[in-house]
Amino acid sequence: MIVALAGGTGGSKMVHGLTLATGQRDLTAIVNTGDDGEFFGLLVCPDLDINLYCLAGVVADRGWGYADDTFHCLEGLATYGREAWFGLGDRDLATHIHRTLMTRGGARLSEVVDDLRARMGVEARVLPMTDDPVRTIITTATGEQRFQEYLVRDGAREEIASIRAEGLDTAIPAPGVIEAIATADLIVIAPSSPIVSIGTILGVPGVRAAVAARRERVIGVSPIVSGAPVEGPAHKFLRGAGYHECSARQMAAMYADVCGTFVIHESDANEAAGIEALDVRTVTTDILMPDRASRERLAHTVIAAVG
Amino acid sequence: MIVALAGGTGGSKMVHGLTLATGQRDLTAIVNTGDDGEFFGLLVCPDLDINLYCLAGVVADRGWGYADDTFHCLEGLATYGREAWFGLGDRDLATHIHRTLMTRGGARLSEVVDDLRARMGVEARVLPMTDDPVRTIITTATGEQRFQEYLVRDGAREEIASIRAEGLDTAIPAPGVIEAIATADLIVIAPSSPIVSIGTILGVPGVRAAVAARRERVIGVSPIVSGAPVEGPAHKFLRGAGYHECSARQMAAMYADVCGTFVIHESDANEAAGIEALDVRTVTTDILMPDRASRERLAHTVIAAVG
Numbered sequence: 001m002i003v004a005l006a007g008g009t010g011g012s013k014m015v016h017g018l019t020l021a022t023g024q025r026d027l028t029a030i031v032n033t034g035d036d037g038e039f040f041g042l043l044v045c046p047d048l049d050i051n052l053y054c055l056a057g058v059v060a061d062r063g064w065g066y067a068d069d070t071f072h073c074l075e076g077l078a079t080y081g082r083e084a085w086f087g088l089g090d091r092d093l094a095t096h097i098h099r100t101l102m103t104r105g106g107a108r109l110s111e112v113v114d115d116l117r118a119r120m121g122v123e124a125r126v127l128p129m130t131d132d133p134v135r136t137i138i139t140t141a142t143g144e145q146r147f148q149e150y151l152v153r154d155g156a157r158e159e160i161a162s163i164r165a166e167g168l169d170t171a172i173p174a175p176g177v178i179e180a181i182a183t184a185d186l187i188v189i190a191p192s193s194p195i196v197s198i199g200t201i202l203g204v205p206g207v208r209a210a211v212a213a214r215r216e217r218v219i220g221v222s223p224i225v226s227g228a229p230v231e232g233p234a235h236k237f238l239r240g241a242g243y244h245e246c247s248a249r250q251m252a253a254m255y256a257d258v259c260g261t262f263v264i265h266e267s268d269a270n271e272a273a274g275i276e277a278l279d280v281r282t283v284t285t286d287i288l289m290p291d292r293a294s295r296e297r298l299a300h301t302v303i304a305a306v307g
Numbered sequence: 308m309i310v311a312l313a314g315g316t317g318g319s320k321m322v323h324g325l326t327l328a329t330g331q332r333d334l335t336a337i338v339n340t341g342d343d344g345e346f347f348g349l350l351v352c353p354d355l356d357i358n359l360y361c362l363a364g365v366v367a368d369r370g371w372g373y374a375d376d377t378f379h380c381l382e383g384l385a386t387y388g389r390e391a392w393f394g395l396g397d398r399d400l401a402t403h404i405h406r407t408l409m410t411r412g413g414a415r416l417s418e419v420v421d422d423l424r425a426r427m428g429v430e431a432r433v434l435p436m437t438d439d440p441v442r443t444i445i446t447t448a449t450g451e452q453r454f455q456e457y458l459v460r461d462g463a464r465e466e467i468a469s470i471r472a473e474g475l476d477t478a479i480p481a482p483g484v485i486e487a488i489a490t491a492d493l494i495v496i497a498p499s500s501p502i503v504s505i506g507t508i509l510g511v512p513g514v515r516a517a518v519a520a521r522r523e524r525v526i527g528v529s530p531i532v533s534g535a536p537v538e539g540p541a542h543k544f545l546r547g548a549g550y551h552e553c554s555a556r557q558m559a560a561m562y563a564d565v566c567g568t569f570v571i572h573e574s575d576a577n578e579a580a581g582i583e584a585l586d587v588r589t590v591t592t593d594i595l596m597p598d599r600a601s602r603e604r605l606a607h608t609v610i611a612a613v614g
Contacts, residue, residue: 040404041348041407041411066383069379070377070397072376072377072396073397073398073400073401074401075401076397076398076399076401076402076405077405079426079427080401080405080422080423081426082408090377090379090397091382093380093397093400094379094384094386094387095383095387097347097380098384098387098389100348101348101389119386119388120386
């Protein structure tokens with residue numbers, strides 16, 4: 001049984017690759033919910049949905065949202081003067097409406113996700129990191145913004161002064177999270193943001209210690225290639241969290257307590273010695289996952305590295 | 308200034324015709340809200356939306372919903388096991404989301420409608436009959452159903468035992484309703500259902516008396532042609548309300564206290580004498596309104612009839 005800790009697009013690619021390598025039934029994805037938020041009165045869980053859509057084979061080519069979706073509702077909301085910067089497609093809205101109705105009816109987020117998973121025909125297990133609301137808040141010179149406001153609405157242009165995850169301190173791991181970590185044959189930290197994705201998952205009380213206890217079975221995949229993020233403004237989040245180096249070694253250092261093995265890109269091979277000095281075994285390979293074949297190949301490398 | 312009392316498709320055609328004949332600024336539509344209901348946690352007001360969309364020139368050819376709309380969200384909801392029998396299009400959903408958010412924020416329905424009206428560029432005044440929730444409940448041998456459940460989900464197949472409008476007894480006319488009726492040069496009762504559309508509007512405490520006080524300026528248009536409803540199961544609603552005759556004369560009788568003039572179809576000309584016997588002047592013409600030209604022509608006839 002493989003457990004993956006995953007954020008959004010980068011995380012879903014790794015999760016997808018692992019299912020291609022081992023079959024969906026052998027995988028449990030534990031997914032960040034710090035990006036979640038309310039849009040138009042609907043509970044939207046971007047990272048969970050990206051993973052579910054990816055596993056169901058219905059994710060759009062751009063890496064988020066439903067394939068071949070339209071945006072007629074969002075366009076209509078814009079004509080009514082509503083902020084329409086968050087790309088909620090029409091088919092995608094069904095997921096948010098269904099989830100909102102279920103949670104309003106008393107269901108826990110993990111129950112909603114399992115319902116969506118089953119209805120989409122996904123056989124992998126998908127768990128939110130917690131059923132409790134956690135909301136990442138970004139503070140810049142302009143003030144506080146919700147995560148998606150900073151990233152999507154404002155294009156992550158400003159430097160970040162600080163990052164906090166509201167509700168994280170008192171969040172309880174969702175049912176099955178600690179057990180899955182404790183019993184996994186392999187735990188994969190996907191190449192998602194170490195601050196706002198993986199960092200948030202590890203920040204749920206009890207999770208970091210549970211992963212650290214399995215350190216020898218944990219392998220991380222670097223989200224950095226040639227000293228720059230594979231995608232997204234990871235360097236901004238790093239600086240906002242007080243890390244002024246954006247490198248594979250920096251990533252490994254942040255995971256050194258939980259992660260016995262770390263996979264870096266060939267172009268960062270010169271960092272291997274520095275990472276080994278942290279008592280982290282290093283695997284060097286092509287970590288980019290633009291397509292199905294590259295995802296499956298990287299997953300095989302990851303699985304083989306921890307045996 | 309012309310006031311129209313209107314239900315959904317039939318009502319919107321008359322309202323549309325009147326604006327073609329006089330311009331939008333001279334018209335106030337007072338619209339039934341007894342068909343309103345919650346779908347997927349959203350407040351849906353079918354008759355108000357049909358009238359707004361029609362006045363904005365964006366109603367679909369079928370007479371309800373937004374033109375050229377898609378149904379991707381509804382299709383998605385069906386895959387999640389939700390009842391998807393009520394045709395909410397994707398663009399249309401924006402209206403329901405906007406309205407739901409406004410009402411949840413404390414706005415009255417009449418404020419929402421005026422906001423939608425302005426944003427759609429509609430110059431006619433559109434008023435809900437009341438800001439208070441009124442819900443038409445249909446009782447059949449099977450039990451109680453919400454109006455749309457009976458009409459749309461179940462296809463109006465069963466005979467109706469009784470009809471009631473929950474909340475109607477204590478509803479207060481929306482701001483402007485009584486004033487518009489009191490000061491109108493002409494009040495047109497559109498060819499909507501005398502039971503579940505016009506009957507509901509007239510049932511708002513104070514409205515029937517206000518219209519009756521203007522009886523000489525009130526003209527009704529029959530929803531019956533050749534003894535059968537122009538559209539919809541009007542005969543079922545009539546029987547459910549205890550009226551076993553489905554005729555132009557029956558319609559006129561139901562409006563005789565509020566309506567000094569009644570327009571019937573040429574094919575029902577033989578009923579004119581019976582209607583005149585109710586002290587209701589009768590105008591005989593083609594009352595079908597399939598297109599723009601026929602709506603405008605009927606509107607001119609209606610306006611000329613009361614002078």
